[in-house]
Amino acid sequence: MTGLTQQLIDLFAALLLLLAFAMLAQRRILSLIHLYTLQGAVLVAAAAVMGYATRQPHLYVSAGVTLALKVFLIPSLLHRVINRLNVRWDLEMLINVPTTLIAGIVLVIFAFYLAAPIAGLAASIARGTLGIALACILLSFMMMITRSKAVPQVIGFLAMENGLFFAATAATYGMPMVVELGIALDVLVGILILGVFMFQIREQFDSLDIRHLEKLKDD
């Protein structure tokens, strides 16, 4: 039984890492949102399996909150934003895809190097996946750096939050419930504000290219 759950959790962790790489390479905004939704679904599955294996009911609750928020609510908000703004393509990347992916691999190795000494110390059955969680965080961070449009940057931000959520589940079976709810609320409000911002940026600059947002420099 534990062998199977262990393998399932490892499988989900591997899927998360794969999805993080897929997002790094993806040019289309619509596909990015699909990948983000998928990542949320994998997170829900991982939390639910861990809840089942450890008999911790609060993991089911946090899986439920994640399902509502990251699989349904946020993706639908993102879909509405791109429909209203009519931006479906994201052709430009600041660095080309192969270079980005190679840099991504280096980041993954770095993440494993950082996490290796402490991963064994966690009490959780998913301790081996802490390195993957850190890798997902760093990859999303890189995605934010390499994109020049507002929407992919926001998705990168959200993917980073997914990585953090997985880190919390892997290291400690999730944070205390109230804290987790607080974090979920912050993320939700944050995405609403960013959504409003995108409309305002578009109104000001007639474009969602954040390279317009480089006027403020020290001279």
Added chain:
Amino acid sequence: MSTLFFLLGLPLAGTVALALNGHRRFAPELNIAFSSGTFLAAAALTARVVAAGPLYAMEREFHIDALNVFLVALTAFVALTTAIFSRPYMRVKLEHGRMTPKRLRLYHSMYQLFSFTMLLALTTNNMGFLWVAMEAATLATVLLVSVYRTAASLEAAWKYFILCGVGIAQALFGTVLLYMAAERAGAGADGALLWTHLDAIKTSLDPRIMALAFAFLFVGYGTKVGLVPVHNWLPDAHAEGPTPVSAVLSGLLLNVALYAVLRCKVLTDGALGPGLAGQMMMAFGLLSVVVAAFFLSRQRDVKRMFAYSSIEHMGLATFAFGVGGPIATFAGLLHMTVHSLIKSALFFAVGHAAQHAGTQVMSEIRGLVRVNPTVGWGMMLGALAILGMPPFGVFASEFLILTTTMREQPWATPFLLVALGVAFAAVFKRVQPMVFGETELKPLPHPPALIPVFLHLGLGLMLGLYIPPYLEGWYREAARMVAG
């Protein structure tokens, strides 16, 4: 317990009340009323802590001790004076068309929400809630910075959101690691994130986990302190947002972020022994002081210049805490207090000056003493105070920091002295012609609120000459907690 309820409940009620009424004529007065109520609650709470020592509330979820009580009082005080300052300031902006009634509603409501999140971050005992409150503060201030909806303010707010969002995400990872260390040290799930509980078991926290946790927490909260090299959001957000927002960003938000770093430092020092945390804080603090001092001299926008001065001073305080020991920590706490008071006073004066001139470009602001002597003198005295001239409080704290540095970390002294000298020359050269010199500026339609400026400067002066015994007692007690 009940005072704490009012302290947190009033700004929250104010958020709702002003979300409904923030566009009406009496909204600024309502904003002041809620802020005064919060300040009274903070004063009552302070009196209780002074009389009865540290207190807990709500099953230890809230905790007031010597370290946070003076910051609670300071936060509530600066929030009140800034609300008073913002009344005439926003009236002028409304007449210029920069603000509309709808934006004014957002502004007032978010102002109260911002005070709530600051006070929540300070009073909570739960490291998880500390993170939630800091993130909520980012969200509230992002809306405040972008309230004019100009291209530049949108850019500043976007940069602020993304940079601080990424930064604070690192702090969340650090918090996860902290929780992991606590679980391993045998803390139950309920108490594992409570700071007082962590403090009690800090020597048994795993040093390997805590070292990594502190690195993430320091980068995360350090972004909000405005430490170099993750400071880029700070000058933009200060320069492009409304001036009352610049005042509370510099006066409150940076302090609260540094407070979060201090709480983490205490735990890390307990687990690892002094060393890692202090060295990181010294290195990044010193880097911030030096880099900010050189950037100061290149600024043309008055609010940008004082924003860089905030980076410099927060760097100095961080450095002082990094040096450690009771005297340097005492000086760091004093520096946080006087910087917060004097920098917000300066922003009040700068706000009125920029409204007189219709611009924030320093070369176009001239001869303030002629058109409005109080604003002019307020700015001059504020600038002298922030540059560390005696007898103001900044002189006392900088003097303490420097003398301790010479004794404990002599290598850093020349860097600090050069940076302070460069900053002095840069700021003084700019402020002098703004205050004196020929002018064609026009008076303002609404008389500026100058009581806050001189109240803050007066307090800054008092702290330089004489620290009341109970205040000194707090500082000593807080320094003992932080320095171990």
